[in-house]
Amino acid sequence: MSKKRDRKSNTGIGAVWHRLKKNKLAVVGLIIVIALLLTSVLAPWIAPYSYDEQDASSSLVGPCKEHLLGTDKLGRDILSRLIYGSQQSLKIGLLAVAMAACIGIIIGSIAGFYGGIVDNILMRILDVYQCIPMMLMCIALAAALGAGVINTIIAIGVCTAPGYARLLRATILTVRDKEYVEAARAVNASDFSIIMTQVVPNAISPLIVEITMSIGGAILFVAMLSFLGLGIQPPTPEWGAMLSEGRSYMREHSSLVLFPGICIMISVLAFNLLGDGLRDALDPRLKN
Amino acid sequence: MDNNKLLEIKNLVVQYESDDSVVHAVNGVNLSFRSGETVGLVGETGAGKTTIARSILRILPSPQAEVVSGEILFEGEDLLKLSEKEMRKIRGNKIAMIFQDPMTALNPIERVGDQIAEAISLHNRVTPAEAEERAIKMLEMVGIPGSRYSEYPHQFSGGMKQRVVIAMALACKPELLLADEPTTALDVTIQAQVLELMKALKKQLNSCVLMITHDLGVVASICDSVAVIYAGEIVEYGSLADIFDYASHPYTKGLFASLPKLNSKERRLKPIKGLMPDPTNLPKGCSFCERCGYAKDICREKKPETIEMSPGHYVKCFLIEEVQNG
Amino acid sequence: MADLLEVVDLKKYFKTGSGMLHAVDGVNFSIEEGKTLGVVGESGCGKSTLGRTILHLLDSTGGRIFFEGKDVTNPSKRELGRLRKEMQIIFQDPFSSLNPRMSVSEAIKYPLKVAGGMSSAEMQKQAEKLMDVVGLASRYANAYPHELDGGRRQRIGIARALALNPKFIVCDEPVSALDVSIQAQVLNLMLDLQEERKLTYMFVTHDLSVVKYISDDILVMYLGEVVEKAPSDELFANTLHPYSKALLSAIPVPDIHNITPVIPLRGEITSPIDPKPGCRFMARCPYADEACKKKQKLRELYPGHFVSCCKCEAINSTAN
Numbered sequence A: 001m002s003k004k005r006d007r008k009s010n011t012g013i014g015a016v017w018h019r020l021k022k023n024k025l026a027v028v029g030l031i032i033v034i035a036l037l038l039t040s041v042l043a044p045w046i047a048p049y050s051y052d053e054q055d056a057s058s059s060l061v062g063p064c065k066e067h068l069l070g071t072d073k074l075g076r077d078i079l080s081r082l083i084y085g086s087q088q089s090l091k092i093g094l095l096a097v098a099m100a101a102c103i104g105i106i107i108g109s110i111a112g113f114y115g116g117i118v119d120n121i122l123m124r125i126l127d128v129y130q131c132i133p134m135m136l137m138c139i140a141l142a143a144a145l146g147a148g149v150i151n152t153i154i155a156i157g158v159c160t161a162p163g164y165a166r167l168l169r170a171t172i173l174t175v176r177d178k179e180y181v182e183a184a185r186a187v188n189a190s191d192f193s194i195i196m197t198q199v200v201p202n203a204i205s206p207l208i209v210e211i212t213m214s215i216g217g218a219i220l221f222v223a224m225l226s227f228l229g230l231g232i233q234p235p236t237p238e239w240g241a242m243l244s245e246g247r248s249y250m251r252e253h254s255s256l257v258l259f260p261g262i263c264i265m266i267s268v269l270a271f272n273l274l275g276d277g278l279r280d281a282l283d284p285r286l287k288n
Numbered sequence B: 001m002d003n004n005k006l007l008e009i010k011n012l013v014v015q016y017e018s019d020d021s022v023v024h025a026v027n028g029v030n031l032s033f034r035s036g037e038t039v040g041l042v043g044e045t046g047a048g049k050t051t052i053a054r055s056i057l058r059i060l061p062s063p064q065a066e067v068v069s070g071e072i073l074f075e076g077e078d079l080l081k082l083s084e085k086e087m088r089k090i091r092g093n094k095i096a097m098i099f100q101d102p103m104t105a106l107n108p109i110e111r112v113g114d115q116i117a118e119a120i121s122l123h124n125r126v127t128p129a130e131a132e133e134r135a136i137k138m139l140e141m142v143g144i145p146g147s148r149y150s151e152y153p154h155q156f157s158g159g160m161k162q163r164v165v166i167a168m169a170l171a172c173k174p175e176l177l178l179a180d181e182p183t184t185a186l187d188v189t190i191q192a193q194v195l196e197l198m199k200a201l202k203k204q205l206n207s208c209v210l211m212i213t214h215d216l217g218v219v220a221s222i223c224d225s226v227a228v229i230y231a232g233e234i235v236e237y238g239s240l241a242d243i244f245d246y247a248s249h250p251y252t253k254g255l256f257a258s259l260p261k262l263n264s265k266e267r268r269l270k271p272i273k274g275l276m277p278d279p280t281n282l283p284k285g286c287s288f289c290e291r292c293g294y295a296k297d298i299c300r301e302k303k304p305e306t307i308e309m310s311p312g313h314y315v316k317c318f319l320i321e322e323v324q325n326g
Numbered sequence C: 001m002a003d004l005l006e007v008v009d010l011k012k013y014f015k016t017g018s019g020m021l022h023a024v025d026g027v028n029f030s031i032e033e034g035k036t037l038g039v040v041g042e043s044g045c046g047k048s049t050l051g052r053t054i055l056h057l058l059d060s061t062g063g064r065i066f067f068e069g070k071d072v073t074n075p076s077k078r079e080l081g082r083l084r085k086e087m088q089i090i091f092q093d094p095f096s097s098l099n100p101r102m103s104v105s106e107a108i109k110y111p112l113k114v115a116g117g118m119s120s121a122e123m124q125k126q127a128e129k130l131m132d133v134v135g136l137a138s139r140y141a142n143a144y145p146h147e148l149d150g151g152r153r154q155r156i157g158i159a160r161a162l163a164l165n166p167k168f169i170v171c172d173e174p175v176s177a178l179d180v181s182i183q184a185q186v187l188n189l190m191l192d193l194q195e196e197r198k199l200t201y202m203f204v205t206h207d208l209s210v211v212k213y214i215s216d217d218i219l220v221m222y223l224g225e226v227v228e229k230a231p232s233d234e235l236f237a238n239t240l241h242p243y244s245k246a247l248l249s250a251i252p253v254p255d256i257h258n259i260t261p262v263i264p265l266r267g268e269i270t271s272p273i274d275p276k277p278g279c280r281f282m283a284r285c286p287y288a289d290e291a292c293k294k295k296q297k298l299r300e301l302y303p304g305h306f307v308s309c310c311k312c313e314a315i316n317s318t319a320n
Helices: A013-022 A024-041 A078-114 A116-131 A134-145 A149-176 A179-186 A191-203 A205-227 A239-249 A255-282 B049-057 B084-090 B112-123 B128-141 B158-170 B188-205 B216-222 B240-245 B250-258 B297-301 B320-325 C047-054 C077-086 C104-115 C120-133 C150-162 C180-197 C208-214 C232-237 C242-250 C312-319
Strands: B005-017 B022-034 B038-042 B065-074 B095-098 B176-180 B208-213 B225-230 B233-239 B306-310 B313-316 C003-016 C019-032 C036-040 C062-067 C087-090 C168-172 C200-205 C217-222 C225-231 C299-302 C305-307
Touching: A013 A024, A013 A255, A024 A078, A024 A255, A078 A116, A078 A149, A078 A191, A078 A205, A078 A239, A078 A255, A116 A149, A134 A149, A134 A205, A149 A191, A149 A205, A179 A191, A179 C087, A191 A205, A205 A239, A205 A255, A239 A255, B005 B049, B022 B038, B022 B049, B022 B065, B022 B208, B022 B233, B038 B049, B038 B216, B049 B065, B049 B095, B049 B176, B049 B208, B095 B158, B112 B128, B112 B158, B128 B158, B158 B188, B188 B216, B188 C242, B208 B216, B216 B240, B225 B240, B225 B250, B233 B240, B233 B250, B250 C180, C003 C047, C003 C200, C019 C036, C019 C047, C019 C200, C019 C217, C019 C225, C036 C047, C036 C208, C047 C087, C047 C168, C047 C200, C077 C087, C087 C150, C104 C120, C104 C150, C120 C150, C150 C180, C180 C208, C200 C208, C208 C232, C217 C232, C217 C242, C225 C232, C225 C242, C299 C312
Parallel strands: B038 B208, B038 B225, B095 B176, B176 B208, C036 C200, C036 C217, C087 C168, C168 C200
Antiparallel strands: B005 B022, B005 B065, B225 B233, B233 B313, B306 B313, C003 C019, C003 C062, C217 C225, C225 C305, C299 C305
């Protein structure tokens, strides 16, 4: 193919941002993500009540002036709990994914770069690992380590890491034999330097997309674990736990499950939209 | 104008649109081919060679590429005005194309013979048995034993694959064959075999061939006339002798000077200085003026007209006389 | 002048599913300091593998490599580090040989960074100097490879190879991906650099017209073996091996008055996996007979002109 020289791959951060900006859905996703982050950081200032402030006189009220989204059976303000709940959901989602990414990048880059027997051993271990259903694994880990924030993070992180490792290994295989890697070896660069400067930066784009998308998944997972009583423990507010608590009053007070459900849905959707947009923005070939 | 022209391209302009700029790929090209003639289209990467071939077949990438103006008359009919249905009857039948990379032009999971037979039955009313028979004949014509009909592309070497691609292109005896760098991906000895084959087949079928290449050596060995293209414009057109013995455009001359020659003792080549202009931002005047050693003010201000230097030898340059004298 | 590099009976085999692939099979040659050795052959003849084996980017299967008279076949880690400052490589594909995430100056600084012992200001200065040497305007220092054309990219590749001030450079088809007018610019640059810095090149290519222009000596390879070795002018004036003859005749010459007939070759390159002992060109050679089934040796037929064909005398006397 001739021409279009100037349209060849554009991989700089500026170019990615430029392309991301054009995708309206991705921008919406990004705005929601930023809003969520701000909410969780500013929770003490924007929440009308404290998350554990009980008001026995007004338990299980519907949305009204004092309590915009109503209260739960202990008379706690649902809006405030949702706002504080975003802290937990985001913290666990982000940290769990970050942990998974670290493990995944280390295993994936070693397996992909060295190949051969190292690759074989690592991949077979992951094979065995991935035979265990993820949800079961998560529940087992959470049960074994005990409930709580840190343990939830570890459970989710360990469970999602193999997927990242595989993805990175696959992209590294295509980058490993590029001539610029050979050129780096020809100047006697160490394996570590080659992996960090030549290989990983060129293989990371699909992983970034995957990570963004799975933050949504991780939030869902936190909610699920908490819903089952294995995640965050009361009184710390968490969307999944709130959903679980509200379950018994679902018929009469649907707002107790409706609002946490909407929060989970919106935040998962936002991360997925952002991830989808990033995928298109990071891969110039998909551009039309 | 004689009327035995098979194909005539008139003032073709093609542009590619990208986010914030317009790539001027082909800028007012006029070309015509007679039956049985082989025309070489020579130029560098990005000069617009492939775009011209794709415009003829109407397989430009859409929606980025657009034919802005011009006519492509094939047997007197404007291809650009035909409906997609009519065009499909011409594509692969009356006009066929050979692509540069034989590895990607073949379907890896279909037997090669079937791929040729498919091309035949698409445009001819034949029974499957007849199509197969003709496909075997085509394979044998390009020097592949008919017994290899049922093999898959990966069982063939690069040169063999390109032969299959040629057999497929010639299966319907096209009147015009567009060959886009058909030998660039091949080794020299294999290239020589394929070029010989193309020469022989052309004689046999009396097809007209548009040979797109960057290699003047290939042009010398197979073409009857040559069009030199630079930044989307034909800067020189003439017979083989016109171009090789009386090259007149500074660009054509520069091309010849930058080739390492087998029989010269010089220790330095004479490259053309600079680079092709940015196709999104072409100069106002002659597009070669930035790199031209002869350029004067007029070259930067105005686009040169095409001048007929001698019968059939056209040059697009203001300063032909000066260029010839020095 | 002394030989800078000497290669004795070098072998590189690859294990494949269907047997041993003899990519480089018993190659001998030496290059004098400041000279250029052209290595010519078609795809799959082992020419690129040869270059990479010499640079220790691939481990050799057998044979010896001498650099500046020292045996460097199996270097220690420290020796290898020293060696890699002396020997560099320029790649064919200016697209895949540059890291798309590194700017021009980062790419040129990378070897310096790896070598260590330089402050970042010194490295910056050195990178600027190198860009100037290879004719890259300083305004491109922060550009990324995809923003540049093939010729400029290849100049970055050359600057990177020069960064450690090597004595010997393997040039693996450095101009075959470039347009003719740009190819001439890059070739001239390489010749200028050779003169200024007394560089020794091993120039690997399939393009015979380029190799003739740049080389002092030429090695013709076929299926991992050297079939002919001679000074450049001698090889073109007095081609002896039937394969070299066919290869030469197959180059399309851009001259309509001097079209030489192509010597047709039957078939295609045979498989390099577990080759039979005899002449590897036999299957395609018009002169082959029983005698060719024996192992061929490289013989010196004329001073400095080696050929590995038992029928050479017979072929060339009938031809003349």
